Amino acid sequence: MHTFTNLLTHVTFSTKGRGRFLAPAIRPRLFAYMGGIIRETKGTALAINGPDDHVHLLLVLPPVVALSTAMRTLKTNSSRWVHETFSDRGAFGWQEGYAAFAVSASNRDAVKRYIATQEEHHCRMTFQEELIALLDKHGIDYDAAHVRD
Numbered sequence: 001m002h003t004f005t006n007l008l009t010h011v012t013f014s015t016k017g018r019g020r021f022l023a024p025a026i027r028p029r030l031f032a033y034m035g036g037i038i039r040e041t042k043g044t045a046l047a048i049n050g051p052d053d054h055v056h057l058l059l060v061l062p063p064v065v066a067l068s069t070a071m072r073t074l075k076t077n078s079s080r081w082v083h084e085t086f087s088d089r090g091a092f093g094w095q096e097g098y099a100a101f102a103v104s105a106s107n108r109d110a111v112k113r114y115i116a117t118q119e120e121h122h123c124r125m126t127f128q129e130e131l132i133a134l135l136d137k138h139g140i141d142y143d144a145a146h147v148r149d
Contacts, residue, residue, distance in 0.1 A: 005063045008046075008103040010111050011071065012134070014054040014127055016093035022052045026086060031055070033081050037074050041065050046108070047115040051122045056115045058103065071098050097146075099131060101138050 015021045022030065031048040038045040038059060047058040061070055075094040082092045103111050114121070121130070128147060135142050 003063055006105055007061055007063065008105065008108055008111075009059050009061065009067060010056065010101045010103050010115075011059060011067075011098055012050075012054060012056045012131065013071075013075070013098035014095040016091075016095055018053045018095075018127065019091065020052040021082075021089055021092045022050060022055070024052075026082070026089075029085070030078065030082060034074060034078050037077050038070070041070050041073060043070060047112045049115045049118045051118055051127075054127045056118060058108070058111050058115055067100055071100075099134060099140075101134065 034048055035045040043059055043061040050056050079093055082089050
């Protein structure tokens with residue numbers, strides 16, 4: 001028997017201290033690099049985008065790759081790349097942890113649109129407000145102190 005999966009996951013995480021490190025000039029290159037890291041794990045990044053203080057990804061990972069492993073690899077390698085590529089971003093880093101949500105195949109395109117329109121979305125809502133709304137929508141219990149980290 002072969003294994004067949006379609007494990008769509010919407011992941012989001014912030015820069016360390018919600019620093020505004022992701023300038024428009026950096027984002028396209030960083031997001032492309034992040035897509036390459038996902039490909040190296042044998043996954044596929046269907047969408048990557050975000051404003052200056054956080055990122056959203058829609059991923060398909062193979063069943064043999066744990067999400068926690070993929071996120072550790074992604075965050076470690078992309079952070080190293082930012083430091084090596086942009087000398088003025090010495091304070092850059094990603095926050096600890098991430099939020100991840102299962103996405104049904106029928107909602108794939110809606111989540112891709114949501115990720116593609118992050119800049120517009122954040123004219124109306126902060127990352128913290130967005131994260132709380134996503135956690136509530138998905139029925140995830142959380143400690144409000146950790147959402148503010």
